[in-house]
Amino acid sequence: MSIRRLPPSLVNQIAAGEVVERPASVVKELLENALDAGATRISVAIAGGGIESIEVADDGCGIAAAELPLAVAAHATSKIGEAADLERISTLGFRGEALASIASVSECSIRSRRREDAAASSLAAHGGAIGEVRPDAGPAGTLVSIRHLFLNTPARRKFLKSPVAETSRIAELVRTMALARPDVAFRFEIDGKVALECPATASPEVRLAAVLGEEVAASLIALEPVAGAVRVWGFVGRPAQAKGSSRSQRLYLNGRAIHDRLILHAVREGYRGLMPGDRHPVVALFIEIDPAEVDVNVHPAKTEVRFRSPEAVHAAVRRAIKAALASVDLTPSIEVESAEPAAGFAGGRAASRRDPEAPWRLRSGGGGGGSGPGLFAGTARSGGGPKGFDFAALATRLATDATEPASSIAASAVEGLEASRSVIQVGGAFLVSEDDEGLVVVDQHALHERLSFESLRERITAGPLESQRLLVPVVRSVPEATVEAIEEAAPLLRRLGFEVELAGDRRLALLAAPTLLASRGVDAADFVVELLGRWIEQGPIPDEAAALEPVLAMMACKASVRAGDRLNAAEMSGLFARALEVERASNCPHGRPTTLRIPWSDLRRRFGRSS
Numbered sequence: 359m360s361i362r363r364l365p366p367s368l369v370n371q372i373a374a375g376e377v378v379e380r381p382a383s384v385v386k387e388l389l390e391n392a393l394d395a396g397a398t399r400i401s402v403a404i405a406g407g408g409i410e411s412i413e414v415a416d417d418g419c420g421i422a423a424a425e426l427p428l429a430v431a432a433h434a435t436s437k438i439g440e441a442a443d444l445e446r447i448s449t450l451g452f453r454g455e456a457l458a459s460i461a462s463v464s465e466c467s468i469r470s471r472r473r474e475d476a477a478a479s480s481l482a483a484h485g486g487a488i489g490e491v492r493p494d495a496g497p498a499g500t501l502v503s504i505r506h507l508f509l510n511t512p513a514r515r516k517f518l519k520s521p522v523a524e525t526s527r528i529a530e531l532v533r534t535m536a537l538a539r540p541d542v543a544f545r546f547e548i549d550g551k552v553a554l555e556c557p558a559t560a561s562p563e564v565r566l567a568a569v570l571g572e573e574v575a576a577s578l579i580a581l582e583p584v585a586g587a588v589r590v591w592g593f594v595g596r597p598a599q600a601k602g603s604s605r606s607q608r609l610y611l612n613g614r615a616i617h618d619r620l621i622l623h624a625v626r627e628g629y630r631g632l633m634p635g636d637r638h639p640v641v642a643l644f645i646e647i648d649p650a651e652v653d654v655n656v657h658p659a660k661t662e663v664r665f666r667s668p669e670a671v672h673a674a675v676r677r678a679i680k681a682a683l684a685s686v687d688l689t690p691s692i693e694v695e696s697a698e699p700a701a702g703f704a705g706g707r708a709a710s711r712r713d714p715e716a717p718w719r720l721r722s723g724g725g726g727g728g729s730g731p732g733l734f735a736g737t738a739r740s741g742g743g744p745k746g747f748d749f750a751a752l753a754t755r756l757a758t759d760a761t762e763p764a765s766s767i768a769a770s771a772v773e774g775l776e777a778s779r780s781v782i783q784v785g786g787a788f789l790v791s792e793d794d795e796g797l798v799v800v801d802q803h804a805l806h807e808r809l810s811f812e813s814l815r816e817r818i819t820a821g822p823l824e825s826q827r828l829l830v831p832v833v834r835s836v837p838e839a840t841v842e843a844i845e846e847a848a849p850l851l852r853r854l855g856f857e858v859e860l861a862g863d864r865r866l867a868l869l870a871a872p873t874l875l876a877s878r879g880v881d882a883a884d885f886v887v888e889l890l891g892r893w894i895e896q897g898p899i900p901d902e903a904a905a906l907e908p909v910l911a912m913m914a915c916k917a918s919v920r921a922g923d924r925l926n927a928a929e930m931s932g933l934f935a936r937a938l939e940v941e942r943a944s945n946c947p948h949g950r951p952t953t954l955r956i957p958w959s960d961l962r963r964r965f966g967r968s969s
Contacts, residue, residue, distance in 0.1 A: 378459050380518055381408025381507055382527040387460065388502050389535050390450035392416035393542065393613075395500065398558060403547040407521030408528050409507050417499040420472035423479035426491050429468060430483050432458040450614055457502075462486035463514070465505040473498045485510045529553060533569045534608050534615050537642055540565035566593060566642065574599075578640070581682045587667075588647050588674035594682055595640030597633040597949065606640040612649060617661045621645070624672040628679025630907050631811070631942060632688065633949040641679075645671065688944050781930055786923070789930060796957040802925060803918055804946035805933055811914035811947040812940040814874070818853060818906065823872045825855035832868045832883040833861050840866070840890045847893050854909065856886055872913070880916040888912070911947035 378384055385402060392400050395418025405411045421429055428434040433455065460466055461483035471478035478496035482489040508515045518524060525548055536544040536556050546554040556568045567575040577599060583591035595606075607625065609616050621643070629639050653664040665671050781791040789800040817823060841864055844851075851858055855872030871882035889909060919925070925933075937943045946952055962968070 378463060378507075380527065381412060381524050382531045384408065384412055384460055384464075384504055384507065385414065385528050386531055386535075387456035388412070388414035389532075391456065391502075392418055392500070393535075393539060394449045395419045397499065397542060399543045399545075401545040401547075402528075402532055403550075404525065404528055405549050407518075407524030409515070409518065409521065409524065410505070412504040412507070413501065415499065415501040417497070420475070420498055420500055421468070421470040422472060423475070423491055423493075426468060426470065426479060426481040427488060430457045430461045430466065430481070430488055434458075460504060461488070463511050464507045464509060467503045468500065469494050469496050469503075470500040471496055471498050530605070537565060537569050537608055538610050538613050538615060538644075562593075570642075574640070578642075579682045579686055581643075581678045584674075584678065586674065587651070588645065588671050590643065590645055590674050590678040592641065592643040594628075594643070594679055596686070597629060597637075597639065597683075597688060597945070600629075600633045600637035600639050602637065604638040607638060608642045610642075610644045611652065611654075611663060612646055614654065615661070616663055618663055620665070620668050620672055621675055624675035625679060627672075627676045627907065628683070629949075631808070631911065631947040631949055632683060632945045635949065637949070643675065645675065647671070684942065688942075781934075783925055783930070789925075789933075793955070796955045796959075797961065799954050799956070800933075801946075801950070801952055802923070802933065803920055804950050805937060805943065805952040806918040807911075807914045807946045807948075808943055808952055809933065809936045809940060810874075810918050811910055814910045814914055815907070818910070822853050823855035823874065825857070825870045826873050826876060827857070827870045828868065831861070834866050834868070834883050834887055836864055836866050836887055836890070838864060839894050840864075840887065843890045843894050847890060850893075850906070850909065851886070851889075853906070854913070856882070858886060874913065875916060885912070885916060907947070914947055 378387075381404070385404070385408065389400065389402070392414060395416060397416035397418035399417045401413075401415045403411075403413045457466070457468075462485065465482075465484050467480060467482045469478055469480040478494045479491050480494040481491050508518075519527075529546065529548070532544065532546045532554060536542075536554070540556075540559050540562050543558040544554065544556045545552065554569070556565060559565055563575065563580075566578065574595075575593075578593040578595055580593055581591050583589055592610075604622070607622065609618060609621050611618070625639065625641055625643065633639065647665075651666045653666075781789050783802070784790055787802060789802055789805075791798050791800075814823070841860065844858060844860065844866065848858075855870070855874075856868065857870035859867050859869065861867035866883075866887065868883045868886060875882050875885060889912065892908070892912075944951060944953055
């Protein structure tokens with residue numbers, strides 16, 4: 359078969375396959391063009407999920423009549439002029455492919471007028487065939503109308519979802535773009551009905567409430583911007599608000615909506631220890647960086663980027679999120695769903711219609727907008743948030759009773775819990791007490807795990823963990839992939855106090871192990887094999903501190919007290935006293951809560967009491 363040059367119409371259709379994946383792709387490209395044109399008002403209207411029609415109107419700078427044919431020509435753009443411009447891209451679009459690709463697979467019309475022009479001009483294109491420029495009437499700005507998307511590529515239409523599903527994608531895109539530019543007014547219509555209208559505002563908080571809803575916006579935590587090469591600001595949700603998918607995570611780089619695995623990993627690291635690994639926090643994160651430090655030309659849809667210094671970006675995002683979360687009270691409360699109160703009592707018999715199976719649910723601490731440092735906060739770190747549980751007083755009382763047997767402590771606590779604010783151990787796993795706001799239940803393993811984790815993190819910053827050599831090396835057979843990972847993970851293993859070497863074909867020999875694991879009877883060889891397995895699965899992490907945290911969490915879990923371990927008063931006192939000295943004591947390193955509170959008001963409602 360001979361080689362031949364493809365006709366321009368086919369070239370554009372091939373390009374459209376990369377740029378125009380579905381109706382939402384068309385809306386994205388047109389919105390980016392409008393923003394690049396300096397628009398202050400943008401209107402989007404769709405019908406039939408965007409398959410029937412899409413209209414995007416803006417009040418931007420407009421297009422000169424003589425340049426309208428170039429607007430739908432392949433690789434024609436006003437945004438770059440030479441190769442050096444690709445090194446510092448500051449516009450959302452720059453390739454000159456969008457309109458040409460869209461026009462090649464639809465009926466497309468463009469009406470535009472510059473502010474200095476007396477009249478508008480229009481141009482129509484049908485399946486790639488470009489018509490003539492004609493005079494028209496219209497306001498300053500540009501209106502792009504798309505009809506019958508994929509009219510000449512019916513195979514692509516078959517891969518589209520239902521109009522309802524495609525509408526949902528477009529709506530999510532418009533909300534995402536509207537969040538990025540609160541200074542621009544957005545209007546979105548679906549089949550003739552207004553679905554979103556956001557006036558321009560100087561306040562990101564106002565736009566956040568308009569797009570996400572006032573209730574969600576009010577519960578988010580603002581990130582304090584920190585000056586530097588990488589500037590990070592925005593809003594993050596509390597761990598209790600985390601979702602089952604990542605659709606509520608919006609990332610912006612220099613105003614561009616992106617989906618970047620490095621930043622998503624940094625977000626997860628910022629939340630590490632505050633929620634389970636299968637949950638996804640709600641975030642609207644804005645990153646500002648010198649355009650020369652990032653390459654946005656690595657994906658046809660421009661949603662993926664490449665950083666010159668990924669470590670710096672990762673660290674900046676992680677630090678910003680951790681700082682924001684550390685500034686608020688994250689202790690969850692157990693809230694009783696609305697249960698019908700008791701109607702009264704007669705003859706000692708309850709006359710209520712309460713539902714004994716009424717569900718319980720968790721709510722984030724601090725009443726949604728708290729700013730306190732959390733339940734385990736001492737006076738030295740007290741903030742403006744809700745009053746936390748007074749562990750200082752409790753630790754002091756327990757210290758004075760350190761010589762009492764655990765059973766005696768429990769008995770005295772049961773007899774006068776409200777008056778003495780003592781603590782009891784129940785179920786061999788939980789410590790129960792009270793504060794001014796309600797009944798407090800502490801998971802002894804989760805709390806000890808957090809304390810062990812913080813202690814390990816503090817110790818490892820000063821140097822490798824304490825280690826002891828084994829009298830006889832412990833040998834384990836491991837997969838080939840694990841053998842290859844030993845050399846890469848060697849620096850990390852040494853910092854943790856392990857000494858490991860190869861002992862023949864696919865055999866690992868453990869020569870030394872951290873004293874911490876030995877003191878708790880943990881099998882150090884099995885721990886190393888598990889650690890290397892996770893290293894292979896997750897791969898190296900750019901930020902060294904972030905790489906250490908999951909490993910230290912593993913060690914803390916292995917070395918902590920377990921459910922079923924009986925604690926005496928001195929041990930309980932030690933736990934609470936140490937909890938005062940660490941941040942994030944409200945959650946274990948894996949994200950489970952260490953402490954739950956049942957508010958007095960919910961208990962009263964549950965029992966049908968009015969006071």
